[in-house]
Amino acid sequence: MKSFLLLVIICFVWFAFSPQSKTWVAIGDSITYLNDHQNETGNRVTKGYLTRVTEKLPEIKYINQGHNGWTAVKMAQEIQNLGLVKADVYSVFLGTNDWWQGRPLGTLSDYQNNTGNQTFYGSYRLIINKIRSLHKKAPILLITPMQRVDFVYINNPKNNAYGSYKAKNGQQLAAFADAVKSIGKYEKLPVVDLYYKSGITLENLIQFKRLKDPATGAYKDYSYPAFIDIPFNPETDEYPYPPAAIDMTYDGLHPSDKGYEVISRMVADVLKKELKLTKARTH
Secondary structure (H helix, E strand, O other): OHHHHHHHHHHHHHHHHOOOOEEEEEEEOHHHHHHHOHHHHOOOOOOOHHHHHHHHOOOEEEEEEEOOOOOHHHHHHHHHHOOOOOOOEEEEEOOHHHHHOOOOOOOHHHHHOOOOOOOHHHHHHHHHHHHHHHOOOOOEEEEOOOOOOOEEOOOOOOOEEOOOOOOEOOEOHHHHHHHHHHHHHHHOOOEEOHHHHOOOOOOOOEOOEEEEOOOOOOEEEEOOOOOOOOOOOOOOOOOOOOHHHEOOEOOOOOEOHHHHHHHHHHHHHHHHHHHOOOOOOOO
């Protein structure tokens, strides 16, 4: 009988003081999506920021709502069809595709007045509205887009784009990062500022871009910004980012293991604070 009572007490103490699982819904684009699709990175990534965060904070279980190539505008259009669930915490990591696809940024008043998905600001409001309809009091973590250089898709080099060192459709990527920050300030929501505070910059996104020297036709490794005006022909040229070129990204846009580790540390620090979790020891 005493042994049984002791077992009951041990079980009670265990359940009373053991960490309770928390559910995290991560909304985003390919940078989030690739966490569970490493094969689409040419296996250059072993694990993304979702997995890395849950290794640091094992109380958290993630649900990946990353969608390849999606903008905030597209997310807002589809927000009622995604099967989003009630969770303990949410994150929203969008903006880089809105910039590249030339979606109108809009102004904070579009967010404040709930003007719809015609602008980035208005689309963000629809996303936040949906989250709050599921769990009004859940923390919502906003993540700014990160800087990017020339993107060349590893599985199809014809899919390529220049970096955030110049405007697209008259808009700078920095303006989309600023928009996320302004929404966070207006709503008093935590913001992970990858654009300005991660240390991921145009200079360290890649080690070099391998291109043909226009004068000689021989391949040469160009660091940023020397490669900006040197042409790349996806029909005839080698893939410009061999493994040795990997730094914070493996293709100029999508994070490498090194980049994902930076992102995961910043996200984990905020989630730990918001959910009052104990950070796991790592060796």
